[in-house]
Amino acid sequence: MRAHSTLTRRLLASTMPVALLLSLGTAPGRADPMIGSTLNSYGLPGGIDTPTAEMLPDATLGATIAYSDLARRNSIVFQALPRLTVALRYSRVDSTEESRGFIWDRSFDVRYQFLDEDPNGWRPAVAVGLQDFMGTGIFGAEYFVASKTITPRLRVSAGLGWGRLAQQGSIGSIGDRPDPDDQEGGKPNIDQWFRGDVAPFINATWQATDKLYLTAEYSGDSYACETGDAENCQRAVWLSDGDKLKNRFNLGLTYQIGANYQVKGYVLGAKQVGFQFSVAMDPRQAPFPSGLEKAPAPVRPRVAQNVDPEGWSGAWSADPTAQPAIQKVLGEALSKEGQVLESMALDANRAEVRIRNHRYIQQAEAIGRTARLMTRALPPSVETLVITSSEDGVPTSSVTLRRSDVERLENSEAGQIAAAAVVTDADPRPGNLIYSQDLFPRFRWGLKPYLSTSLFDPDEPFRYEIGAELLGEYELLPGLILSGSVRQRAFGNQEQEGPGNLTPDEYEAQGEDVNENGVPRVRSDGRMYQGNKSPTIPRLTLAWYAKPTETVYSRVTVGLLERAYGGVSGEVLWWPVNSPLAFGAEINRVKKRDFRDVFGFRDYEVTTGHISAYYEFSNGITAQLDVGKYLAGDKGATVSLSREFANGWRVGAWATKTDLSAEDFGEGSFDKGVEISIPLGWGTGQPSLRRVGGNIRSLSRDGGSRLRVDGRLYDTVRDSHSGQLYQGWGRFWR
Structure with missing residues (x-):
């Protein structure tokens, strides 16, 4: 097949960004997207390994653990919009070339359904997808796939795949696919998208009973890297020694447990056996839909005028x-x-x-x-x-x-x-x-347990620390608040450790906190602030909130702003209550805190600041753009997207690119991550402002790092602005 021109390749590479923009403005009157019944081993609707054009119900949040001798995949999937599915994955792949014998790999997927199925005609649902589209690309693939409901219990999908989905059975090629070993980790592999060999795949799922699904598929994935097939792997440094598959057919059985859980067993290529557990839930559907709070006092109608x-x-x-x-x-x-x-x-x-x-x-x-x-x-x-x-x-x-x-x-x-x-x-x-x-003055305090976690370290994928936290707040005057917290560790596997597994003494003996490229270590030595056996003070601040005009808010915060930095932070925000658009500006002068002495400081200090723009869409989506200078002195921008539901669930993602080169930034090339925030009351049924969750990021790097200041203005005032008010207006009479 003739290689495409550069322009055509760029158009293909831009398919997904354009799809995302289109999905934000889905035209009214379109049919609901085709909904899938089972998740594949990558955590998205599909067969066993191959994709389909199916979506999950809008807003569904799910997780999948898939295990076989060839791969272990842990995935989180979110139906960000009715036709847009995104997934984050952390996988272990055995490797004979690694001293530890395996590799932990992070990957991201995105799928967009751009054509609906015609249930009364021949037209199938059609979707386009990118699999592991940034980073190492060991699972990298692109595909177009069509799905059609043949009978109420039988659905068939077929498509064309590149990359991982075309390791065998190629029917041609579109140009040359670059060597993935030449790609920089953490960056979109645009030059690979829809290039190289292309191969067909097909899968069919039959609903045998109300809870049992049988799946068969024909796949172009030969698991070349995992079986030592260097010719097709293209990642020679990641070769493993698993048994090769006998053919291209995979068979699976899925059993539905209740409304939210699935277990699956499958056989890959008549050789490898795998197991999978999946959970999927709609954040909008609470365990206690009506809540368990006490009913409010009824309205008391006024008596007649002649009575009073x-x-x-x-x-x-x-x-x-x-x-x-x-x-x-x-x-x-x-x-x-x-x-x-x-x-x-x-x-x-x-x-x-x-x-x-x-x-x-x-x-x-x-x-x-x-x-x-x-x-x-x-x-x-x-x-x-x-x-x-x-x-x-x-x-x-x-x-x-x-x-x-x-x-x-x-x-x-x-x-x-x-x-x-x-x-x-x-x-x-x-x-x-x-x-x-x-x-006034007004004092409040509380004592609660805390859990601190760290993910994605290849040596220890899950680190944690559990202890007790004492919090206090003293409001001297309206808007003038002294607050802080004290933590005491109880147990955990988070230990105080410097970069490169140095002991605290070895790391401090190095003197200046910079990495091998001369970039200040503003976050990559974060483990030096963990594992302390003695009490720590994560935060101790005096904050002054004010409102100079009807549409302008201000904040000044001084003290120990976070565990790693202390100083002064100032912010202003312009946000009319009925406007979806807001603008803000922030400036901070901070100094790095000592690793052990809770009131001590190190030599590094920096001035940072950002100009921010916020926009709230009518469907609960908020977009945010921050432009400015970060903690390491680098300059750039952060783009954030989040979706919040009426019950308080919030799921979002962000990406930051600064003037640091990919080499200076290190593995990952630029900062990105996802956020999940769950209101405690959603699970308990009792009203509460407390939340659980946090940020999930691939690595703690120094580039693109911002100060973590409590009480930033946008998050402080947004719940009482019109967008959030009207989203939750259904609870006015609760």
Whole structure:
């Protein structure tokens, strides 16, 4: 087959980025994408090793562990959009060329379904995919695949594959596929995409019973590297000595356990036996869909005017004891709801309260419960209810409701009260607001266990540390907060260790903290901050939050900002409450903290800063761009995408590229990773603002590293801005 021109190859290489952009704006009226029933060994919908054009239900988050003598694959898959599937994988491959006898390899996949199946006609669903499209590329492949439902229980998929899917059975080639050993780890292997030998594959899955699926496939993957086939492996340094497959046919059996789990057994090429366990869940479906929180107090309709003529006339407002009494009663009622009545303004026709929500993951639920309690506490002449959300002493948004609407719509759908509500920027001026008595200064503390983890180290893929953490917060004035934490390790396999497995003394004896390329070690010596047997102070700061104008927020934080750095951090954010677009700027002057002395510092200090832009799409997706200078002195940009659901689940990914060369950056070439954040209340059914989860990144490198400051403004105020409010408005009447 004639080699394609450079332009054609570039067009092929850009297929997936273009698909991603198209998927963000999926046209209305299109049929739902074809949904798969089983996951393959790479963790995506498919046969055994081969892909299909199937998707998972939108927002599904899944994980797969697949084991055979030829490979061990651990995958996380996320249906980021209805037609876009992404996966992160960490695999162990045996190798005779490695001193430890094996290799741990990270890989990323993406698949986009660009054509729907016609259930009443001949047209199949069609998808394009990139497998292991950046990094070492040991599993690297590209494919076009079509899937068609033959009968309600039988589905067949066929396609053309490159790379790993064309190690045998080639029907031609498109140019030459570059030697993968020449690729730089961690970078998209664009020059390889859809190049080299191309081979067909086919798979069929038959649903034998409601829970049992039988799969057969014809694959071009011969497991060349894993069986020592140097001619087809193209990765001679990774050769292994597994038994070669006898043919190209794979057979599998999958059993569904409940709604979320699958077990699979399979045979590769009539020679190798494998096993697989998969779990998949929809984050939007909670174990306790309605929650287990106590029902709110019902709305109290006002009595007739002739029953309480003084209350309706507003004459009560002339009594100087009226507001303090009402404010005290309302504050006590809100306290039982896990909220703080910060301040209140009251006259004959209007009442404004500023509340702090300490319980509900959706601010709309806190506002709804507050509105109910206001109908019970306020005299009948008060018609206008203004509920202002306050975060760290700073007013963010105000929701204005007519009391008559609250009374009228209590038993209607939440959309009606949402249409009746008016959301505006909160006025930063105190006006005639009166703070609740004995609110400031205010001290809170807590004691909880902590778990610190580290992933993807080839010598120890999972490191952990478990201990106790004491947290405290002392709010001197509204917006002026002294806070910190103390940790005491109990046990774990995280040990204090310098880069290159140096002991702490050996590493400190080197003096300056720079790597072999002269790049400051701002993160790659992170294990020097772990494994301390004595108490540590991860954070001890004094922060001041303010709101200079209705749409501008500010923050200044000084102290021990994180475990590795101390100094001063300043930030401003422009964000109108009803705007999907926000802009921010941050500057930090920090010094590296000592590895052992919790109040000591090392010699390295740096000024960093970023200009940021944020945009919230209507489907729960937030895009963020940060441009500026990082901790190692490198300059560049970070692009982040995240998707958050109404119940608080958040899944995202980011990538950072700076002016550091791939050689100076080291393995991985540039920084990237994924984030998973799960609200604790999702699993327990009890309302809580606490979350579990964190960042999953391939390696801790020095390039593209930012300061980890608690309380950044965008995350602080976003829950009470209109985008998040309306996403969670369904819980207003909860």
